[in-house]
Amino acid sequence: MALSKHAIEEIKALPQRFPEIRSAVVPALDIAQEELGYLTPEAMSEVASLLQVDPGYVEGVATFYTLFHLEPVGEHHFYVCTNLSCMLRGAEEICEHIRRRIGVSREREISADGRFSYEEVECLGACEFAPMMRYAHAYHYELTPEKIDALIEAARSARPASARAGVIDRPESQEAEQGHGR
Amino acid sequence: MAGETRASLAPDDLRGSHGPARHHLLTSLFGTPDLHRLAVYREHGGYRSLEKALKEMTPDQIHAEVKASGLRGRGGAGFPTGTKWSFIPKDVPGPRYVVVNFDEAEPGTCKDRYLVEHSPHLLLEGACIAQYAIGSHQAWIYIRGEYDRPYRMLVEAIEELRQAGILGPRPFGVDYPLDVQLYRGHGAYICGEETALLESLEGKRAQPRSRPPFPAVKGAWGRPTLLNNVETLANLPWIVDHGGAEYAGFGVERSRGTRLLSVSGNVQRPGVYEVELGVTFRHVIMELAGGPPPGRRVKAFWPGGSSAPVLPESMLDVSTDLDELARVGSMGGSGGVIVMDDSHCVVKAARRLIRFYAHESCGKCTPCRVGTNWAERTFERILRGEGTVADLQILDHVQDALQNGRCLCGLGDSAGWVIMSTMKHFREEYEAHALRNQCLAGECNVQRVGAHA
Ligand SMILES: Cc1cc2nc3c(=O)[nH]c(=O)nc-3n(C[C@H](O)[C@H](O)[C@H](O)COP(=O)(O)O)c2cc1C
Ligand code: SF4
Ligand code: FES
Numbered sequence: 001m002a003l004s005k006h007a008i009e010e011i012k013a014l015p016q017r018f019p020e021i022r023s024a025v026v027p028a029l030d031i032a033q034e035e036l037g038y039l040t041p042e043a044m045s046e047v048a049s050l051l052q053v054d055p056g057y058v059e060g061v062a063t064f065y066t067l068f069h070l071e072p073v074g075e076h077h078f079y080v081c082t083n084l085s086c087m088l089r090g091a092e093e094i095c096e097h098i099r100r101r102i103g104v105s106r107e108r109e110i111s112a113d114g115r116f117s118y119e120e121v122e123c124l125g126a127c128e129f130a131p132m133m134r135y136a137h138a139y140h141y142e143l144t145p146e147k148i149d150a151l152i153e154a155a156r157s158a159r160p161a162s163a164r165a166g167v168i169d170r171p172e173s174q175e176a177e178q179g180h181g182r
Numbered sequence: 183m184a185g186e187t188r189a190s191l192a193p194d195d196l197r198g199s200h201g202p203a204r205h206h207l208l209t210s211l212f213g214t215p216d217l218h219r220l221a222v223y224r225e226h227g228g229y230r231s232l233e234k235a236l237k238e239m240t241p242d243q244i245h246a247e248v249k250a251s252g253l254r255g256r257g258g259a260g261f262p263t264g265t266k267w268s269f270i271p272k273d274v275p276g277p278r279y280v281v282v283n284f285d286e287a288e289p290g291t292c293k294d295r296y297l298v299e300h301s302p303h304l305l306l307e308g309a310c311i312a313q314y315a316i317g318s319h320q321a322w323i324y325i326r327g328e329y330d331r332p333y334r335m336l337v338e339a340i341e342e343l344r345q346a347g348i349l350g351p352r353p354f355g356v357d358y359p360l361d362v363q364l365y366r367g368h369g370a371y372i373c374g375e376e377t378a379l380l381e382s383l384e385g386k387r388a389q390p391r392s393r394p395p396f397p398a399v400k401g402a403w404g405r406p407t408l409l410n411n412v413e414t415l416a417n418l419p420w421i422v423d424h425g426g427a428e429y430a431g432f433g434v435e436r437s438r439g440t441r442l443l444s445v446s447g448n449v450q451r452p453g454v455y456e457v458e459l460g461v462t463f464r465h466v467i468m469e470l471a472g473g474p475p476p477g478r479r480v481k482a483f484w485p486g487g488s489s490a491p492v493l494p495e496s497m498l499d500v501s502t503d504l505d506e507l508a509r510v511g512s513m514g515g516s517g518g519v520i521v522m523d524d525s526h527c528v529v530k531a532a533r534r535l536i537r538f539y540a541h542e543s544c545g546k547c548t549p550c551r552v553g554t555n556w557a558e559r560t561f562e563r564i565l566r567g568e569g570t571v572a573d574l575q576i577l578d579h580v581q582d583a584l585q586n587g588r589c590l591c592g593l594g595d596s597a598g599w600v601i602m603s604t605m606k607h608f609r610e611e612y613e614a615h616a617l618r619n620q621c622l623a624g625e626c627n628v629q630r631v632g633a634h635a
Contacts, residue, residue, distance in 0.1 A: 017363070019277075019403040022385030026368055064387040065368035067327050079328070083289045084488060085446035085520055087534055122371060122538055123289040123488075124328050127446035127518065128197055128296075128453050137330045141195065 003046055007035050011050045024051055025061050029068060038069035066121070074102075074110045074117030076155045079134040080143075082120045085127035090143075094131050095120060097145045101152055115155070196296060198444075198454035205432060205458040207420045207440050208413070212300040218335055220342040223303040229348060231419035235311050236356040239422070244315040248418070250426030252438030257283055257374075257411030258489070258516050258592070260504045269398035270316045270406050278406040280312045280321040281383065281397075282415060285367055285374035287326055289488035289538060290518030293442035294412035296454040298332040301416075302339040308415035310353070310360050311422060316408050319359045324379050326367045336364055371542035375591050376409045378544065389544045390591040413442055413517075434460035437503045441517055445471040448478065448523035457502060464498040467521055478523040481623075482607065486515020488535050489596035491603030492528075511603070527623040528608040529615045532600055533561035539597035550594035553584045557601060567628040569616030577601050577612075 003011070010031050014024035028051060032043045039062050048055040062068045078098060082091045095118070099105065102116035110117045126132050129141035135151065199206060200213035216222045223229070235244055249264030270278070282305070286294045298305055309321040325333055340362055343349040351359045370388050372378045377391035380402050401407020417439065421429050430438045437459040443466055444454045450472030457466060463485060467473065474480050480495045485502075491512040493500060500506060504514040522531060540554035557580045560573050584598030605612055614620040619628045 018385075020384060023365075023383060025385040026382075027366070030366070030368070060387055061385065065327075065370050067369035082534075083538060084484075084522075084531055084534055085290050085452075087531075088447045088520075088522055088526060121369075122541065123287060123291070125286045125292045125295050125326065127290050127292050127520070128444060129195075130446055130452070134328050134330075139331070 003032060003043060004035060007031050008046075008050060011047065015051065021051060022053060022057075025053060025058055026065070029058070029062055033068060037075075038072050071108075072110065073108065073119070075115045076117075076135070076152075078116075078118040079121045079124070080118055081122070081124045081126075081130070081132055081134075083123035083127075085123070086130040086132060089130040091131040094133075094143045094145075094148065097148055101148065116152070196300060196454075197452065198296060198442075199456040205440050206456050207429070207432070208297065208304070208416055208442065209300070209456045217301050218299075218303070218339065220303060220339065220346060223301065227423075228303055228419075229307055231422040232307050232310050232314075232348070233354045235314055235422050236354055236358055241315045241317060244311065244422060247421055247426035248315070251417075251421045251429035252426075252433070252436070253414065253417055253421065253429065254437065254504065255411055256413035256417075256441055256517065258288065258487070260514055263410065263414055266398065266410070267316060267408065269396060270408055271399060272317070274406055276405065277320065278316065278318045279402045279408070280309055280316065280318050281379070281402055281407050281409045282309055282321060282323040282412060283374060283376065283379060283409060284323050284325040284329070284332075284412045285371075285379060286329075286412070286516075287371040287374050288516040288518055289535065290446055290484060290520040291444055291487045291516040292446070293444045293454045293517055295329060295332055296444065297413060297416055297442065298329075299335065302332070302335045303343075304416045304419065305412055306336070306339055306343060306362060308418040309362055310348070311418040312408060312410065312415055313360055314358060316406075318408070319361060321360075321362045322383060322402065323362060323364050324367060324373070324383055325364060326373070327369055333364065333366065340364070370544075371538075372544045372591075372593060375593065378591070379409070380407070387544075389546045392590060432458050434501070434503050436505050437514075441502070441514075443502070443517045443519050445519045445521065447483075447521040448474050448480075448526070449521045450475060460501050460503050462499050462501050463493075463519070466502070466519060467498065471519075471521070474521065474523040478525060480521055481524045481526065482522045482528060482531075482604075484518070484520040486513050487518035488520065488538065489513075489592070489599065490515035491599045492607060493603075494607045511606075525623060525625065527615075527621050527625040528604050528611045529561070529621075530565060530626055532604040533558070533565055535600045536561055536597060539593060539600070543593060543597075547589045547594065549583050550589045550597065553580045553594070554597050556580055557597070564612075564616045565626060565628065567619045569619075571617065574605075574612060574616050577605065581605070 011028045014027050015021045028047045033039050044058045045055045048058040098118045102111040107120050126139050131143045132141050199209045202210050211226050253263040254260045313321050349360050353360050367373050373382045373388045375390050378388040382388040397407045397409050432439050440456050440458050442454050442456050446452045455470045482492050484490055484492050500510050507514050536557050540558045543550045543554050545551045560576045564573055581598040581601035584594045611622050614622050
């Protein structure tokens with residue numbers, strides 16, 4: 001999968017925002033991942049050549065940061081916090097419930113229909129609403145099995161996205177574009 | 183949240199201190215409808231301090247007020263802010279930066295998010311005052327990548343400021359250009375450490391730098407850089423408005439003013455509370471946060487994020503004074519107060535935190551990379567019911583190896599303190615688990631196996 005023309009333009013415009021070109025690597029990978037869903041080796045090389053930095057360097061950066069996915073994830077991916085404040089308020093049960101409902105046996109496994117996956121993450125900085133998770137660029141607070149069921153139900157009844165970019169609700173991706181643009 | 187519109191960015195789901203109270207220096211306006219809008223913020227006196235600073239004060243005068251305030255950094259180390267500012271060289275030509283640490287990834291800490299979601303302009307005004315005070319024209323806010331809503335709120339607030347000319351070449355008609363840019367992190371706790379943050383901002387893997395040189399002298403892109411926490415900077419408008427002496431009228435001894443404590447875990451009213459420094463944790467946990475659920479007792483609390491050594495219930499009367507916390511073997515840290523009640527197992531909690539430090543270790547120093555992994559495997563063995571005396575010795579050994587300057591940054595120490603402090607105060611829980619396969623809290627499986635055996 002190659003990057004779209006639009007993404008390439010966005011990436012090329014990044015370096016001017018920073019005193020040094022390397023600072024553009026992470027925002028560029030962000031654009032690539034937003035478009036492709038995860039970072040393929042080709043996408044990383046493409047970013048490297050667009051920014052004229054070494055491909056090994058780009059890969060080194062991509063593998064360091066946990067928000068970059070080097071393998072596909074489900075179209076609906078839940079980042080569930082399991083750190084202490086959330087654990088003390090039932091995060092383990094929430095993870096177990098998600099596994100059961102989407103039919104996977106471990107984190108990062110993709111459901112049979114290819115639509116769902118989840119990941120156990122470290123503290124997301126919303127501990128007063130534990131247990132909580134990040135999903136579709138928003139925080140979801142004080143999770144219960146019922147809340148999880150409602151979200152999964154809503155996701156199932158929504159049409160599957162054909163192109164990755166369509167997964168994210170319009171207002172969100174406009175925001176994201178705005179963000180990248182400045 | 184899908185389809186969230188611009189108007190609904192205003193959060194209605196925030197919990198903690200709100201509204202007027204004598205000691206609410208940061209949060210008195212929180213809860214005002216649409217406070218995140220520039221117009222509303224200004225109606226309530228917002229940006230008056232920045233205007234005053236630019237028009238009526240010299241950078242040195244601002245610096246003097248900050249020194250007089252006694253303010254200490256709210257990011258973790260509690261370093262005196264006025265002193266930190268004085269490390270910025272005055273005579274180096276070329277750009278210099280203010281970098282705002284909004285990485286907030288210390289487990290149990292959510293106060294900076296709370297602050298920005300309530301009042302993004304409070305942070306931006308502080309960051310602008312800091313620029314003027316150190317002779318900088320550019321601030322960078324390093325915000326953790328998962329903070330979608332605070333990010334969007336800051337994007338909008340910055341746009342409002344550009345349109346109003348407060349960011350730009352002539353804020354309030356004064357010939358002193360100001361600007362603020364955002365940089366999103368990508369999920370790595372170590373980015374909160376100041377030198378790792380700078381590496382990350384420069385587009386590299388976030389591995390801490392050895393110091394000296396300190397960021398004040400050689401920081402972002404090799405330039406002099408002032409790096410402060412969100413809450414630290416958010417105090418500046420108040421200090422400029424009322425003066426440092428009045429700020430110092432709050433708090434105790436060397437812990438002046440107020441701070442935001444985020445209280446989470448087993449309490450009835452988790453939330454972010456602004457307290458005057460010097461109140462006790464009993465007040466914070468039992469009164470403000472409503473204490474543990476009915477029928478439960480507090481077993482332990484982490485007074486300043488997961489990196490602050492844990493304290494047992496018997497120490498609830500310890501105060502929030504940073505020096506007192508240091509005297510009892512802990513620290514004020516990030517202000518994240520994690521409360522655990524007696525239905526939970528200390529060994530299991532420590533294992534979870536050690537897994538965090540092992541996962542987040544950047545791998546640069548051997549004691550940290552190897553030690554945290556070793557500790558994690560030892561905890562796994564103990565909790566699987568395969569623990570022995572040797573495992574307790576390993577933990578003793580590893581916690582020591584992680585501490586006392588053997589590692590390049592504070593992450594190693596923090597991991598060591600988790601083991602050290604939980605073993606110190608709850609040795610019997612460790613022994614029950616490792617030697618008798620018993621969970622004294624009745625939470626872990628080993629105990630159930632043991633009980634039926
Ligand atoms: C591993 C580690 C993580 C840290 N994370 C944060 C953080 O998320 N936010 C923060 O403000 N400071 C964090 N700090 C402290 C910073 O290094 C630095 O001391 C602080 O941002 C300085 O700001 P202050 O003087 O205003 O407190 C961390 C330190 C360490 C060692
Ligand atoms: S102490 Fe750990 S996190 Fe810090 S620099 Fe060393 S290896 Fe990296
Ligand atoms: S521990 Fe889950 S959000 Fe902080």
